Amino acid sequence: MVETAGGGPGDGAAEVLDRPLPDGVRRRVVQIVSDGFGGLTLGELPAQLRQYARFAPNRRAKFAGNAMAAALETDPLFRQRIGEKLREAQPELCGALDSGSPPPAADPLDVAAAAYVLRPAGWVKLVTAAGEEALRADAERADEESRAELERLRTELDRSREQTRTETERLRTELETARKEAEALHRKLRAALSDVKRGEAALRKAQAEMEAARSEGQTQVSAAESETRRLKARLAETEAALEAGRKAAREGRSVEDMRVRLLLDTVLDAAQGLRRELALPPVSVRPAETVDAVEPGRMSPKDIAARALSEHDPAILDQLLALPQAHLVVDGYNVTKTGYPQMPLEKQRLRLLGQLSQLAAQTGAEVTCVFDGAELAAPVLLAPPRGVRVLFSKPGVTADELIRQLVRAEPPGRPVIVASTDREVADGVARVGARPVASAVLLKRLS
Numbered sequence: 001m002v003e004t005a006g007g008g009p010g011d012g013a014a015e016v017l018d019r020p021l022p023d024g025v026r027r028r029v030v031q032i033v034s035d036g037f038g039g040l041t042l043g044e045l046p047a048q049l050r051q052y053a054r055f056a057p058n059r060r061a062k063f064a065g066n067a068m069a070a071a072l073e074t075d076p077l078f079r080q081r082i083g084e085k086l087r088e089a090q091p092e093l094c095g096a097l098d099s100g101s102p103p104p105a106a107d108p109l110d111v112a113a114a115a116y117v118l119r120p121a122g123w124v125k126l127v128t129a130a131g132e133e134a135l136r137a138d139a140e141r142a143d144e145e146s147r148a149e150l151e152r153l154r155t156e157l158d159r160s161r162e163q164t165r166t167e168t169e170r171l172r173t174e175l176e177t178a179r180k181e182a183e184a185l186h187r188k189l190r191a192a193l194s195d196v197k198r199g200e201a202a203l204r205k206a207q208a209e210m211e212a213a214r215s216e217g218q219t220q221v222s223a224a225e226s227e228t229r230r231l232k233a234r235l236a237e238t239e240a241a242l243e244a245g246r247k248a249a250r251e252g253r254s255v256e257d258m259r260v261r262l263l264l265d266t267v268l269d270a271a272q273g274l275r276r277e278l279a280l281p282p283v284s285v286r287p288a289e290t291v292d293a294v295e296p297g298r299m300s301p302k303d304i305a306a307r308a309l310s311e312h313d314p315a316i317l318d319q320l321l322a323l324p325q326a327h328l329v330v331d332g333y334n335v336t337k338t339g340y341p342q343m344p345l346e347k348q349r350l351r352l353l354g355q356l357s358q359l360a361a362q363t364g365a366e367v368t369c370v371f372d373g374a375e376l377a378a379p380v381l382l383a384p385p386r387g388v389r390v391l392f393s394k395p396g397v398t399a400d401e402l403i404r405q406l407v408r409a410e411p412p413g414r415p416v417i418v419a420s421t422d423r424e425v426a427d428g429v430a431r432v433g434a435r436p437v438a439s440a441v442l443l444k445r446l447s
Helices: 023-037 047-052 057-063 065-074 076-089 091-099 108-118 123-278 301-305 314-321 332-339 345-363 399-409 423-431 439-446
Strands: 002-004 015-017 327-331 366-371 388-392 416-419 435-437
Touching (some): 023 057, 065 076, 076 108, 108 123, 314 345, 314 416, 314 439, 332 345, 332 439, 399 416, 423 435
Parallel strands (some): 327 416, 366 388, 416 435
16 A cells, blocks of 8 residues: 655655565665665764764674664655665666666566665555565465475385384394294203203212211321321330430540540641741731721821811811822812802803912812803803813703712722812712812812
8 A cells, every 4th residue: 555645646755665664675775775885974874873884784784784774764865875876886777767667687676675765656566566576485485395395204204114114024023033032042941950950969969979078088087196196106216216326426426526636736736847847937918918998107088087177277178189199179160159259250260260270289189170061151262271170061960960970980099179068069979988178168278
């Protein structure tokens, strides 16, 4: 039904749609508005649509569809601007609508949506016809889907019937097989019952035989006990006879001992006469003198510790270095960080090595200074001073481990002195025979 309001009978703008806009037509209308939306400035848009100005066309159609449809219906100026954008995009379709003869090959939904936007004369009929065409197409599509579903259900029913027949035949076969197996099991059960009865009879017979064997065994045990008592009596008699024999042997042995002693004295007298005749000198070397050990008159690192000197007296270090073939091993950074930690590492090394060079020249001892290579950012270019061996630990090896390796490499008995305040280093080297000295003692001696 078409109503006119405020215009002439040919005025399309006065026509009013008396039913809701069909869904298909509404979707096409929203798409037309979304496509033309981007060609308008922000001022040309209604206030309620300006927040969607930066949305992509698809997002505008998704989130602002209702708002755009409402603005198109209530705002004639906005509808006119969208119509102009539609005329630019689809001039042929719009021209055909203006002339009142839409293209016969055009999609009815596109024609109805364009007519709804442009509002030519008779646009309500086009929209209504498009809605009815859409409903008819939906009904035909639903009818086709119903037919296809019915055909599919019939096919499934036939398939189910065939499967039911097959399953029934299979179950009948299995039932027959189960019946035969049950009969075979019944036969086996009867045979098993017969075996059980025979087994029970054999068990009763075995029990009777075991009872007889038990009685016989008890008789044999009684006889064995009697024999045991008889053998014990004979053993007691034998032990008494053996003791009497031993007593007689001891009495006879005393005479033999006297004869052997007399023979031994004769041999000793003969040996002494032979020694006088050969003029053999007395033995000057004893076996105990061939064992290597430290005698009271010789000095060792441990003997130095027994002297009446304080552990912090630098004289202890002088006495240790005065030992033959003494080797001084210095924990480099431990000494420098004890004496002058405020200096840079490079100056600490140079100062310590210069003082150690003087100490080596004064004492003549072998001096090795060990530094921790883990604290170095790059290899050190260093010319070791005269008389001092300088070593840096490898990556992954600490200076403490390198010191212990040096001590273990020395032969047992050589005086080795280790200068370090690290208690773990001192205890470790002391266990392998070296003499630990505190870093403060070395610093006092160097100063």
